[in-house]
Amino acid sequence: MIQDSNYLFSVNNKVALVIGGRGKIGFEISCSLAKLGARVIVASRSVTKEQSISKSFKKSKIDDIVMDASNEEDVLKNVKLIEEKYGKIDILINSSSWRPMTKFMEDSIENWEESIKKNSSAFFIPSRIVGKKMAKINSGSIINISSIYGINAPPMSIYENCDFITEPDYPFLKAGCIGLSKYLSSYFAKNNVRVNVVAPGGVSNNQPIEFSNNYNNRVPMGRMANAEDIVGAVIFLASDASKYITGVVLPVDGGWTAV
DSSP, X not given: OOOOHHHHXXXXXXXXXXXXXXXXXXXXXXXXXXXXXXXXXEEESOSOSOHHHHHHHHHTTOEEXXXXXXXXXXXXXXXXXXXXXXXXXXXXXXXXXXXXXXSGGGXXXXXXXXXXXXXXXXXXXXXXXXXXXXXXXXXXXXXXXXXXXXXXOOOGGGGTTOSOOOOTHHHHHHHHHHXXXXXXXXXXXXXXXEEEEEEEOOBOSSOOHHHHHXXXXXXXXXXXXXXXXXXXXXXXXXXXXXXXXXXXXXXXXXXXXXX
16 A cells, blocks of 8 residues: 655754765755654764854754764764764764865875775764664664766866866775765665765856856756755655665756766
8 A cells, every 4th residue: 555645854853973064965954854744863073154054953952962973972962962862873874075175186195094094984983873773663764965976087178277176085985985875775775774976067166157158068957966956866765755775876957977
């Protein structure tokens, strides 16, 4: 029997931990989950950024905590505090990204190594800790935010006449996120813990007009994403509407990866 669609897509009263919830995409995800009735905890390395974000979280009754997702002890401590307050974690969203590389292929090996270590650990450590907690209650959804650059290489032609390109660590990490998520989806499947990936296309963020034009010309829908465009895919994967879906990579890219 098909359940009521409002029930299927509901995240009401689910406990969601959003790592990187102060970022452009993470912020929209966090606020949307809260608006739909989820109890949301945002974890960031720092809460010293825009005060408007803090005000929005307070208004939406979102818990805003400081946590280094690449530090196992810090994650263990904060997950324990969340469990003491809320009882469990139903949804884990990994939307963190730390970008130390700024000189593209000319950057230092030290920056490369630091990026790989911190960013990969920030996906693996929370997924392992929270995934095991979810496995004990035989329920949970882990959603990792990757990128279309984890699926396809960035076409260098879109950066013509721009003073920037994508650093090499970014596609390496985003592709690794997909591989790890598929591994975890298989590992936790017997415990009814689902692990899926959302792969956004380029998100509009005041990029130079030359870049935006070059990018948009390659997108069948003719535009970059807005952060809000990513939310629907996340809600779907967080809800029972996707209860038989695990290990998928869902591009949200206006058709970029289709052509």
